[in-house]
Amino acid sequence: MNENKSYKPDWVPENAGKEFAIRIKKGINDTSTASNKTIGKYEPTIDEYVNGVLNNQKTLLAKTITLIESNSEKHFKFANEIIQKLLPKAGNSIRVGITGVPGAGKSTFIEALGLHLISKGHKVAVLTVDPSSSITKGSILGDKTRMDNLSREPNCFIRPSPSGTTLGGVTRKSRETITVCEAAGYDVILIETVGVGQNEITVRSMVDFFLLIMISGAGDELQGIKRGVIELADALLINKADGDNKQKAEMAKSEYSNALHYLKPNTEGWVTSVNLCSAINNEGVEEIWTEIKKFTEITKHSGIFYNRRKNQAKEWFNSLIEERLKSEFFNNHEIKLLLPKIEHELLNNNISVIDSVEKLFDKYSKSS
Numbered sequence: 348m349n350e351n352k353s354y355k356p357d358w359v360p361e362n363a364g365k366e367f368a369i370r371i372k373k374g375i376n377d378t379s380t381a382s383n384k385t386i387g388k389y390e391p392t393i394d395e396y397v398n399g400v401l402n403n404q405k406t407l408l409a410k411t412i413t414l415i416e417s418n419s420e421k422h423f424k425f426a427n428e429i430i431q432k433l434l435p436k437a438g439n440s441i442r443v444g445i446t447g448v449p450g451a452g453k454s455t456f457i458e459a460l461g462l463h464l465i466s467k468g469h470k471v472a473v474l475t476v477d478p479s480s481s482i483t484k485g486s487i488l489g490d491k492t493r494m495d496n497l498s499r500e501p502n503c504f505i506r507p508s509p510s511g512t513t514l515g516g517v518t519r520k521s522r523e524t525i526t527v528c529e530a531a532g533y534d535v536i537l538i539e540t541v542g543v544g545q546n547e548i549t550v551r552s553m554v555d556f557f558l559l560i561m562i563s564g565a566g567d568e569l570q571g572i573k574r575g576v577i578e579l580a581d582a583l584l585i586n587k588a589d590g591d592n593k594q595k596a597e598m599a600k601s602e603y604s605n606a607l608h609y610l611k612p613n614t615e616g617w618v619t620s621v622n623l624c625s626a627i628n629n630e631g632v633e634e635i636w637t638e639i640k641k642f643t644e645i646t647k648h649s650g651i652f653y654n655r656r657k658n659q660a661k662e663w664f665n666s667l668i669e670e671r672l673k674s675e676f677f678n679n680h681e682i683k684l685l686l687p688k689i690e691h692e693l694l695n696n697n698i699s700v701i702d703s704v705e706k707l708f709d710k711y712s713k714s715s
């Protein structure tokens with residue numbers, strides 16, 4: 348039958364209009380029998396993913412990260428097998444965390460630094476950690492128009508924040524994405540986050556060097572910069588040190604340098620430095636890279652660099668165990684039944700807090 352021709356079946360009322368017309372579409376004759384084919388889409392095998400990443404085929408690299416970011420159990424297992432195979436090739440990079448309030452100039456700076464690094468023969472991956480995107484469904488980072496020139500460079504790979512549901516989820520995905528990018532040969536990984544509190548601690552736990560971008564004249568309160576955040580940094584960068592703002596930036600530099608004398612540096616054997624920069628004019632960008640290289644040299648020589656990575660892996664390991672235990676406990680069938688009852692008893696002062704916990708764990712250990 349002609350697929351564009353309409354006809355009326357016999358159950359259609361007489362004088363009915365077009366709304367009852369039916370078009371017959373030709374069926375799809377799918378003759379594929381290969382197990383690794385899904386409807387209309389070719390699904391690469393684990394080895395194809397692994398080789399694709401190792402050869403820096405960007406489509407396969409991006410697809411691997413998509414698998415990592417997926418919340419499906421099936422993808423989780425598949426991605427784990429890929430990561431396992433890539434692990435021996437990972438680790439060979441410098442991981443730099445970059446934070447600052449919206450508008451401080453993070454993306455302008457990352458673009459300038461990225462282009463500088465590429466001109467020196469580096470391969471640069473830019474990842475963003477932005478849990479706000481999963482909570483508000485809108486992202487402060489990750490706008491596609493950002494870093495336009497950098498994104499066109501063949502030796503650059505930019506990946507916006509994964510849309511996880513929790514900070515923990517975002518962390519897991521970001522850490523695994525770092526591994527995959529390193530295996531693909533990216534030797535500088537820039538991890539950008541927006542300075543809104545908890546994010547900085549998360550990013551600090553996955554990087555070697557942590558850079559805080561600030562602007563002068565806005566005042567610490569306005570910038571939401573707390574002493575705690577400054578203490579996480581290995582370098583402060585006062586951006587927009589140009590035009591009328593240059594003098595203010597220089598004053599801010601000496602104020603922060605003085606203040607830092609009273610704070611504990613984040614990295615043993617390294618004095619947190621304060622630097623000026625005009626990302627938009629490409630000034631001070633090369634200097635901060637020299638600083639990062641100096642940091643790497645010193646900390647590798649002292650062993651601090653490798654110790655930090657080991658401690659980060661240990662922390663990561665422990666936090667995954669904690670997460671898993673918590674999820675198994677609260678998803679346990681017996682606990683789900685007992686918990687509201689115990690809670691009720693507790694709130695009616697019939698049982699103590701210690702006893703409540705004791706009863707729940709007793710039930711849990713018997714049930715598993």
Ligand code: GDP
Pocket residue numbers: 447448449450451452453454455456586587588589624625626627628
């Ligand atoms: P982000 O939100 O931290 O990523 O900030 P952007 O990189 O998007 O920059 C915010 C605004 O500041 C933009 O209008 C930039 O053009 C401007 N900007 C960034 N760096 C500089 C700089 O070094 N000097 C001046 N004058 N403006 C800058």
